[in-house]
Amino acid sequence: MRRVRHTVPNVLLAHAALAAYTVIALFPILLIIINSFKTRKAIFRDPLALPNPETFSLVGFETVFRQGDFFLYMQNSLIVTVASLFFILLFGAMAGFALAEYRFKGNTLMALYLAIGIMIPIRLGTISILEIMVATNLVNTLTALVLVYVAQGLPLAIFILSEFMRQVSDDLKNAGRIDGLSEYRIFFVLVLPLVRPALATVAVFNMIPIWNDLWFPLILAPGEATKTLTLGSQVFIGQFVTDWNAVLSALSMAMFPVLILYLIFSKQLIRGITSGAVK
Amino acid sequence: MTSHRRPIRWHIGIFLAPAVLVYSAFMIFPLFGTLQLSLFTTSEQQTSFVGFDNFRVLFGDPRWSGAFWNALVNNVWFFVIHMLVQNPLGILIAAVLSNPKLRLRGFYRSAIFLPTIMSFVIVGFAWKLILSPLWGIAPDMLKAVGLKFLFAPYLGKEEYALTTLALISVWQYVGIPMMLIYAALLSIPQEVIEAGEVEGVTGFSAFWKIKLPLILPAIGIISILTFVGNFNAFDLVYAAQGALAGPNYATDILGTFLYRTFFGFQMQLGDPNMGAAVAMIMFLIILTGVCIYLFGIQMRMTRYQL
Structure with a gap:
C-alpha cells in the first residue's frame, strides 16, 4: 500500500510542477537583474540573453549614481530598520516579561489591549498620526518612522515573546532572587539570553515589512534627506520612466539589499514561520 | 507593622511603560483621533461637528459616492481573486512540497518564497516592464508557445487592469499561504496518515x-490574513498605476482612494475629515472580518486533538 504514494512518475510530476512554479517565481527578478547590466539596444533586441562582453554596460547604474542619492536612501532605510527593530525587541521583551512573570490586577486586560494591534493595521490611523507628527515637529524625520514602526511591531512581538518567557524555568529566576538580584537584573541577565531564538524570530518577521514599507515614508518623511530606499526608488523610477537602463538598474539596486538579507536570514525566517506561527 | 499590604511593585510598571506608551500614542490614540476627525468638517479654518454627515456624503452624494463604491467593489474583487487563486495555489504547492521523500524541497521553498520579501515598488515596476508592449517580453513569450493572440x-486596459494587478499580488504573496499550510501539514502525525493507508486511503x-480537515485552522488564518492585507492594500496599485489608480x-481600491481623499489630487484639495x-x-x-473570524x-471550528 505504501508504495502507491511514492511511485516514480508521481515524484517526477511533483518536480515538474515545482520547477515550473519556481521559474515563474524567479523569472521576473532574474530578468530585471540580467537586463540592468546590458546596453539599451541589447535590452530590447534580446531581453532573455545574459550580458556578454559586447552587450555589457553599466550606463544605467551610472545614471542612478549621478541622479539619485541611493547610498543616502539605503543608509536611511538601514537606520530606520535597525532602530525600529532594536526598540521593538527591547520594549516588546520588557512588556512580554511583565505579562508573563507577574500576576497583577488587569494583567489579562493589558494583554488583550496590547493584542488589538496584531490584527488592526496601524495605517488606518494615518491621518491622526500625521497630525501628531506635525504638532511635534517630527515630519520629515527618521524618528517619526521609527516611532510608527515600533508601535506597529510591538503587539505581535509582545504576544510571541510573552509566550516564550512563560517557558523559562521559575527555579532559575527564584535562585536569582535568593541571590539578591533585582527584578531588572533577572530580566536582563537571566531571562533575555534564554529567549534569544524568539527575539531572532520577531526581528526577522518585522525586518522585511519595515524595509519595504512605502506608505509611511511617503506620508511622514517624503523629504529628500529622509527618503528610504523603497520611496527613493519609487520616486526615481517615476522620473526616469523612459530611461530603461536607469529604471532597470534602480530596480536591481533596490533588490540587492533585500536579496542579501534573505540569503542571510532565510533559514531563520522559514523556521520562524513554520515553527510557532500556526497555533 | 500591622499593615500587610504588599509594597507597590514599581518594576512591573517600568517594564510595561515604554511599550504601552509608544503603542498607545501611535496606534490606539490615532485610531480614536481618526474616528473623531471623521465626525467633523472643516471649512474656512472653522471646524464643526457634523455627526455622520461625512459618511452620508460618501455613500450617497454624487460627488463622492461613485468613486467610493467603485473603490469598494474593486477591493472586494481584489480579495476574491486572492481567495480563489492565491490560497488554493498556496495549498497546492504546500501539498506537493510536503512529501517527505521529495528532494530539493528547501530550494523550491526558498525560491517560491523569494518574491514575498520584495517590496511592492520593485514588483509593481518589474511586472509593468514585463507586460509592457514596448519591451515586448510578454508578447514574444506568448508567441513562442503559439498564444500571441x-x-x-x-495593465492599460480598464477591463483587465485590476485582475492583472491582483494576480501580480498573488504571484508575490503566494509564499505566505504556502509556508503556513506547509507547516500545518508537517505537524500532522505520521500515524494518522498511516492509519489511513491501512484503510486504503x-x-x-x-x-x-x-x-485537509486537519489543516482547516491554518486555512482560516491565511484567509483572515489575506482579508486584512487586501482591505488595507495600497503600495502595489500606487507603485504600478500611480495615485490615480x-x-x-x-x-x-480603498487604500488609494483614502490617499487621494486625504492628500488631494490634480484639482481637488485634500480633505482630512x-x-x-x-x-x-x-x-x-477589517474589524467585521476579524470578528467574524474570531x-x-x-471558536466553532472543530479542533482535532493531535
Whole structure:
C-alpha cells in the first residue's frame, strides 16, 4: 500500500510542477537583474540573453549614481530598520516579561489591549498620526518612522515573546532572587539570553515589512534627506520612466539589499514561520 | 507593622511603560483621533461637528459616492481573486512540497518564497516592464508557445487592469499561504496518515479526506490574513498605476482612494475629515472580518486533538 504514494512518475510530476512554479517565481527578478547590466539596444533586441562582453554596460547604474542619492536612501532605510527593530525587541521583551512573570490586577486586560494591534493595521490611523507628527515637529524625520514602526511591531512581538518567557524555568529566576538580584537584573541577565531564538524570530518577521514599507515614508518623511530606499526608488523610477537602463538598474539596486538579507536570514525566517506561527 | 499590604511593585510598571506608551500614542490614540476627525468638517479654518454627515456624503452624494463604491467593489474583487487563486495555489504547492521523500524541497521553498520579501515598488515596476508592449517580453513569450493572440496591454486596459494587478499580488504573496499550510501539514502525525493507508486511503483522497480537515485552522488564518492585507492594500496599485489608480480609476481600491481623499489630487484639495471617514470605513470592514473570524469561525471550528 505504501508504495502507491511514492511511485516514480508521481515524484517526477511533483518536480515538474515545482520547477515550473519556481521559474515563474524567479523569472521576473532574474530578468530585471540580467537586463540592468546590458546596453539599451541589447535590452530590447534580446531581453532573455545574459550580458556578454559586447552587450555589457553599466550606463544605467551610472545614471542612478549621478541622479539619485541611493547610498543616502539605503543608509536611511538601514537606520530606520535597525532602530525600529532594536526598540521593538527591547520594549516588546520588557512588556512580554511583565505579562508573563507577574500576576497583577488587569494583567489579562493589558494583554488583550496590547493584542488589538496584531490584527488592526496601524495605517488606518494615518491621518491622526500625521497630525501628531506635525504638532511635534517630527515630519520629515527618521524618528517619526521609527516611532510608527515600533508601535506597529510591538503587539505581535509582545504576544510571541510573552509566550516564550512563560517557558523559562521559575527555579532559575527564584535562585536569582535568593541571590539578591533585582527584578531588572533577572530580566536582563537571566531571562533575555534564554529567549534569544524568539527575539531572532520577531526581528526577522518585522525586518522585511519595515524595509519595504512605502506608505509611511511617503506620508511622514517624503523629504529628500529622509527618503528610504523603497520611496527613493519609487520616486526615481517615476522620473526616469523612459530611461530603461536607469529604471532597470534602480530596480536591481533596490533588490540587492533585500536579496542579501534573505540569503542571510532565510533559514531563520522559514523556521520562524513554520515553527510557532500556526497555533 | 500591622499593615500587610504588599509594597507597590514599581518594576512591573517600568517594564510595561515604554511599550504601552509608544503603542498607545501611535496606534490606539490615532485610531480614536481618526474616528473623531471623521465626525467633523472643516471649512474656512472653522471646524464643526457634523455627526455622520461625512459618511452620508460618501455613500450617497454624487460627488463622492461613485468613486467610493467603485473603490469598494474593486477591493472586494481584489480579495476574491486572492481567495480563489492565491490560497488554493498556496495549498497546492504546500501539498506537493510536503512529501517527505521529495528532494530539493528547501530550494523550491526558498525560491517560491523569494518574491514575498520584495517590496511592492520593485514588483509593481518589474511586472509593468514585463507586460509592457514596448519591451515586448510578454508578447514574444506568448508567441513562442503559439498564444500571441492572448496578449493585450493588460495593465492599460480598464477591463483587465485590476485582475492583472491582483494576480501580480498573488504571484508575490503566494509564499505566505504556502509556508503556513506547509507547516500545518508537517505537524500532522505520521500515524494518522498511516492509519489511513491501512484503510486504503492514499494519494489524493488521503489529502482530501484526512489532511485537509486537519489543516482547516491554518486555512482560516491565511484567509483572515489575506482579508486584512487586501482591505488595507495600497503600495502595489500606487507603485504600478500611480495615485490615480488608472486607467480611469479601474484599479482604485480603498487604500488609494483614502490617499487621494486625504492628500488631494490634480484639482481637488485634500480633505482630512473625509479621509478620516474613509479610514473609518476601512476600519469597520477589517474589524467585521476579524470578528467574524474570531467568533464565527475560529471558536466553532472543530479542533482535532493531535
